[in-house]
Amino acid sequence: MKAIALISGGLDSILAAKLISGLGIDIIGLKFKTSFYARPGKTQDSYGIEIKEIDISQQFLSIVLNPRYGYGSNINPCIDCKIFMLNKARELMPGFHAEFVVTGEVLGQRPMSQNRQNLDLVEKKSGLEGFLLRPLSAKLLKETTPEKERWVDRQQLLALSGRSRREQIKLAKDFGIKEYPQPAGGCLLTNPDFSEKIQKLINFGELNLEHVELLKMGRFFRLSEKARLIVGRNKEENEGLTKSMKKEDYLFMPQDIMGPAALGRGDFNNALIRLSCSIVCRYCDLDGKKETEVIYQRPYEGKEAVLKVEPLDEVSLAGFKI
Numbered sequence: 001m002k003a004i005a006l007i008s009g010g011l012d013s014i015l016a017a018k019l020i021s022g023l024g025i026d027i028i029g030l031k032f033k034t035s036f037y038a039r040p041g042k043t044q045d046s047y048g049i050e051i052k053e054i055d056i057s058q059q060f061l062s063i064v065l066n067p068r069y070g071y072g073s074n075i076n077p078c079i080d081c082k083i084f085m086l087n088k089a090r091e092l093m094p095g096f097h098a099e100f101v102v103t104g105e106v107l108g109q110r111p112m113s114q115n116r117q118n119l120d121l122v123e124k125k126s127g128l129e130g131f132l133l134r135p136l137s138a139k140l141l142k143e144t145t146p147e148k149e150r151w152v153d154r155q156q157l158l159a160l161s162g163r164s165r166r167e168q169i170k171l172a173k174d175f176g177i178k179e180y181p182q183p184a185g186g187c188l189l190t191n192p193d194f195s196e197k198i199q200k201l202i203n204f205g206e207l208n209l210e211h212v213e214l215l216k217m218g219r220f221f222r223l224s225e226k227a228r229l230i231v232g233r234n235k236e237e238n239e240g241l242t243k244s245m246k247k248e249d250y251l252f253m254p255q256d257i258m259g260p261a262a263l264g265r266g267d268f269n270n271a272l273i274r275l276s277c278s279i280v281c282r283y284c285d286l287d288g289k290k291e292t293e294v295i296y297q298r299p300y301e302g303k304e305a306v307l308k309v310e311p312l313d314e315v316s317l318a319g320f321k322i
């Protein structure tokens with residue numbers, strides 16, 4: 001007997017998968033990848049579960065733009081997102097010879113997407129009625145087909161509810177799981193600052209995968225309809241921006257003082273190059289000086305030049321910032 005388990009990257013989904021695996025069911029972990037997760041750090045341990053990753057970034061954008069069931073407290077379309085992922089899992093069931101789907105949802109853990117009404121809605125709309133098992137809260141929910149058919153023993157399932165993590169931490173210990181991600185509360189769309197930026201991109205009609213990736217790489221400035229400048233906020237981002245350069249991009253950096261790297265992408269004329277240098281200058285350690293020299297280079301043209309600029313004033317800066 002096989003089941004698909006949705007693996008979100010948090011502890012709960014791993015615990016749910018381990019629990020069902022411990023009852024003799026073969027688990028295939030499915031992890032859906034969207035652009036709205038923070039950049040991955042070290043590769044996460046899969047805790048002995050075979051995990052297949054499926055990229056749904058492009059389709060997910062349309063959900064963000066037009067969620068049938070609306071947004072959570074930010075621009076997070078959790079209900080539509082869950083329906084979409086579970087629908088995908090259902091479609092993949094025959095290929096994996098899986099009989100049901102497992103998730104780590106806990107009743108009442110998230111006010112919007114994990115209340116009883118919405119758990120039922122998600123189950124119904126995903127076409128998985130009776131075949132969606134949430135082992136962490138199963139004893140508080142309707143009996144599912146895997147329980148009725150005795151594929152899994154309901155008595156071995158749990159009755160967790162609410163936001164406390166105490167039981168999960170205990171369970172992780174029982175499974176010998178020592179390191180696990182802290183509950184992050186969802187993807188980047190649950191972050192108010194990030195959501196606000198996504199909303200601005202939507203307002204400009206410019207929400208696309210490239211912009212979402214750029215947004216994650218540093219401070220994002222929309223200089224014109226066709227020119228973007230991304231300014232690093234720390235060493236890691238400065239290095240990331242330098243590495244991500246395409247041959248037509250511009251790279252801006254201060255000449256002799258401490259300051260960020262910035263990536264310019266799109267159509268730049270002389271005025272926009274000067275503007276970009278002033279923005280970079282705004283984030284430099286000027287140490288009392290009024291101006292500094294900023295180098296800009298474009299590998300495509302083999303061009304490198306220096307401009308002496310003053311920092312851009314805060315009001316103008318805010319007008320360009322996404």
Ligand code: SF4
Pocket residue numbers: 076077078079081082185186187188189190
């Ligand atoms: S937090 Fe993000 S990934 Fe998680 S259900 Fe909501 S929209 Fe989907």
